[in-house]
Amino acid sequence: MRDYGAALASADTVSVADSSDVVSARQMVRTLAQRSGMSLVHQTKLVTAASELGRNMLVYGGGGVVRAATITEAERCGVYVEFEDRGPGIADIELALTDGWTSGSGMGLGLSGAKRLVDEFDISSGPDGTTVRILKWGR
Amino acid sequence: MTDRVPVLKIGEILLVSIQVDLEDQMVMDLQDDLSNRIVATGAKGVIIDISALEIVDSFVGRMLATNAAISRVLGAETIVVGMRPAVAMTLVELGLSLQGVRTALNLERGLKLLRRISAGRA
Amino acid sequence: MTTDSKLPLLVETLTAQRDAFLSQWTRTVGEDLQGRLSLAELGRELGELYESILRALTGGDLDSHGENFAETRSLLIELSRNRARQGFTPTETARSVFSLKEVLEPTLTSDEKGAQQYLQFARLLDDLGLLTTEAYVRTREEIISAQAEQLLELSTPVVKLWDGVVGVPLVGTLDSARTQVVMEKLLQTLVDSDSTHAIIDITGVPTVDTQVAQHLLKTVVAARMMGAQCTISGIRPQIAQTIVALGIEFGDIPTNASLSDALRQALKEVAEDATEEIRGLL
Numbered sequence: 351m352r353d354y355g356a357a358l359a360s361a362d363t364v365s366v367a368d369s370s371d372v373v374s375a376r377q378m379v380r381t382l383a384q385r386s387g388m389s390l391v392h393q394t395k396l397v398t399a400a401s402e403l404g405r406n407m408l409v410y411g412g413g414g415v416v417r418a419a420t421i422t423e424a425e426r427c428g429v430y431v432e433f434e435d436r437g438p439g440i441a442d443i444e445l446a447l448t449d450g451w452t453s454g455s456g457m458g459l460g461l462s463g464a465k466r467l468v469d470e471f472d473i474s475s476g477p478d479g480t481t482v483r484i485l486k487w488g489r
Numbered sequence: 490m491t492d493r494v495p496v497l498k499i500g501e502i503l504l505v506s507i508q509v510d511l512e513d514q515m516v517m518d519l520q521d522d523l524s525n526r527i528v529a530t531g532a533k534g535v536i537i538d539i540s541a542l543e544i545v546d547s548f549v550g551r552m553l554a555t556n557a558a559i560s561r562v563l564g565a566e567t568i569v570v571g572m573r574p575a576v577a578m579t580l581v582e583l584g585l586s587l588q589g590v591r592t593a594l595n596l597e598r599g600l601k602l603l604r605r606i607s608a609g610r611a
Numbered sequence: 612m613t614t615d616s617k618l619p620l621l622v623e624t625l626t627a628q629r630d631a632f633l634s635q636w637t638r639t640v641g642e643d644l645q646g647r648l649s650l651a652e653l654g655r656e657l658g659e660l661y662e663s664i665l666r667a668l669t670g671g672d673l674d675s676h677g678e679n680f681a682e683t684r685s686l687l688i689e690l691s692r693n694r695a696r697q698g699f700t701p702t703e704t705a706r707s708v709f710s711l712k713e714v715l716e717p718t719l720t721s722d723e724k725g726a727q728q729y730l731q732f733a734r735l736l737d738d739l740g741l742l743t744t745e746a747y748v749r750t751r752e753e754i755i756s757a758q759a760e761q762l763l764e765l766s767t768p769v770v771k772l773w774d775g776v777v778g779v780p781l782v783g784t785l786d787s788a789r790t791q792v793v794m795e796k797l798l799q800t801l802v803d804s805d806s807t808h809a810i811i812d813i814t815g816v817p818t819v820d821t822q823v824a825q826h827l828l829k830t831v832v833a834a835r836m837m838g839a840q841c842t843i844s845g846i847r848p849q850i851a852q853t854i855v856a857l858g859i860e861f862g863d864i865p866t867n868a869s870l871s872d873a874l875r876q877a878l879k880e881v882a883e884d885a886t887e888e889i890r891g892l893l
Contacts, residue, residue: 369513376544377510391795394544394575395582401546402583405513449584463547463583570838574798577833592838594805599838601884 351472351483354421354430361419361432368413372404375416379431386420386427388488396429396486399464403433403482406460411435411480421485428469428487433480440475447473494519496526502603503527503565506538516552523556527563534603535560538596540571550585557590566606568592570599621728622668624718625661632714633661639710643703657707660686673731675738687739691746695754701747708740767793769800772874775881776808777801780870782815790826794833801839807884808877809834812870814845824859831864840880842866844873 362382364375379400383393400416407414414435421428440446449462461482465471470485494515497504503526505519523535537553539545545553557567570593580587591606593599625632637654644653663686667679674680687708694704712733719729767789772778777800779793797809811827813819819827827843834841844867846854854861867873 373510373512380543391575391578391791394573394579398544398546398579398583401544401548405546405548460547463585466582466584467579572837574795574802574833574837577798577836578794578829580836581829581833586832587836592836594802594807594838598805598807 351470351485354419354483354485357419357421357430358417358432361417363418364416366404366408366413366416369405369408371413372401372408375404376401378416379418379429382418382420382429383486383488386422386429386488388427388429388486392486392488395467396431396484399467399484399486400431402460402464403431403484407433407435407437407480407482410440411437414479426487428485430483430485432484433482435481436479439477439480440473443473443475493522496522498526498530498532501531501533502600503530503532503535504538505535506541508541511542511549513548516549520552520556520559524559524563527560527565532565533607535565535567536596536599536603537567537569538571538599539569539576540573540595542573542576545572545576545580547583547585550580550583550587553590554587566591566603568599568602570594570596617671617673618668618728618731620725621719621732622665624715624725625665625668628718629661629665632711633658636661636711636714639713640707643706643710644699647699648697656690660690668732673735675735675742680739683739684742687743688746691743692750694743695747695750701744704743704747705740708736708743712736767796769796771800771804771806772810773878773881775806775884776810776874776877777804777806778810778812778870778874780812780815784818785816785823785826787822787826790823790830794826794830797830797841798833798837801834801837807839808881809839809841810870810873810877811841811843812845812873813843813850814847814870816850819850819853819859821857821859824854824861828862828864840865840877842873842877844868844870 362378364371364378366372366375376397380393380397383396388396400418404416407416412435414433414437416431416433418429418431421430447462447465461473464482464484468484468486470483472483474481492509492515494505494507494509494511496519497506503523505523509515526532527535535556537556539553542549553569557569560567568591569587572592591602593602633654637650637657640657641648641650641653660683663683667683670679672679675684690707691704694707715729715732719725719732762783767779767781769777769779777797779797781793785793793811797811800806801809811830813827816823831841831843842865846866846868865876867876
């Protein structure tokens with residue numbers, strides 16, 4: 351996945367500390383998706399992915415920050431979202447991305463499902479936290 | 490203190506119409522409320538209307554499946570009605586197929602389906 | 612003619628022999644296009660072009676991208692767009708400009724000064740010729756993307772077959788973009804028309820590979836989650852063989868060989884639903 355960090359200069363930010371913040375985070379993502387002219391189905395997929403990742407961040411990472419921005423390229427427009435927590439990290443990312451694998455109370459579809467719902471997906475994890483970056487192009 | 494989703498009783502049916510963006514706590518409260526109400530009222534059917542829901546993620550999806558299973562144990566059939574097309578397509582992509590959950594296009598069809606089930610024909 | 616042109620001789624010649632040059636140019640281009648465009652129309656087009664080039668040259672600057680040539684450029688873009696729409700090739704379009712060189716060559720290259728100016732002018736015409744090709748390609752791309760869009764719209768009509776039954780006759784190759792559109796449209800129609808049965812007919816789909824089967828499966832599952840039944844019909848014998856040979860898991864997708872069978876089945880179920888008006892509960 352390319353580095354879209356530059357776009358975050360004008361990013362909207364929501365810090366996630368409890369489950370009501372997850373709702374605010376996905377509302378922020380929805381607003382951006384609507385602004386970028388994304389079709390309803392694409393919007394729904396992106397917001398659902400954001401909801402999964404936001405909850406993951408809260409449950410396994412103890413909360414963190416969600417940043418989102420619209421990306422404009424030559425002929426397309428998209429939304430980039432970054433989820434950053436300071437949790438213990440994910441020991442085996444490969445495993446965590448497997449369908450049905452869960453360390454908690456979920457259905458084990460959070461990471462793998464979110465990955466399927468977006469066009470670009472990137473995860474990096476270490477002992478001092480996890481960062482997930484996603485991008486969805488509107489069409 | 491978060492809001493709760495109201496559970497309405499109409500005859501032998503409990504109607505849950507979700508009108509707000511769900512927080513996880515509300516989802517868990519709803520699960521408790523619903524099983525309590527089924528036992529208290531002896532309801533034979535539950536209809537969960539999600540036509541106002543713009544997204545259903547795996548957490549809400551799991552709640553729908555769990556509710557259906559719990560109510561079945563308590564002798565009530567659950568019908569989920571009004572799922573939006575975009576939501577259905579997203580759930581498929583997500584890998585969630587709501588196995589074991591009966592669905593109907595809208596509230597009216599949901600009620601009809603419940604009647605047929607209680608008549609033992611579906 | 613008073614002029615601050617850098618090519619006074621050229622301007623003079625072009626002005627003096629306008630009629631001769633223009634008619635020869637028109638003839639040359641006309642031969643190229645083999646009568647697919649009337650000479651009168653061609654003459655008018657090239658006449659305007661000739662005038663605008665002459666005016667630009669009189670202005671002095673020889674930069675084809677400069678202010679002077681703005682009018683010439685817009686005339687050329689217009690010409691290229693028309694040629695692209697009328698189905699001429701890029702070569703034929705560019706030759707409309709380049710052939711002016713052939714017309715001028717004998718007259719101008721008879722002495723050294725003329726030859727020098729001719730070369731400078733030729734370079735300018737090369738630039739303008741390239742401009743026509745660019746405009747031509749752009750127009751073609753516009754046409755192609757417009758057609759792709761129309762095709763997407765055309766090829767996915769969702770029709771109501773009966774009360775409570777809608778159908779989509781799929782024609783052509785299925786890719787993800789198209790399936791997305793089909794799925795969306797079909798599911799929305801189910802909601803809007805309160806239909807409980809959908810039939811996807813794939814008689815017109817040439818091949819079914821793993822990916823297409825995946826897409827169909829997703830549509831069926833999505834419809835089911837909304838509370839509707841979705842059937843695939845029109846599975847031709849070859850396709851049935853391919854599906855089995857590829858080991859594609861069609862799972863529990865209800866399938867029918869023909870649309871009429873699928874419709875009969877759907878109607879039966881719709882009728883059962885309708886007659887079961889059982890009193891009770893409410």
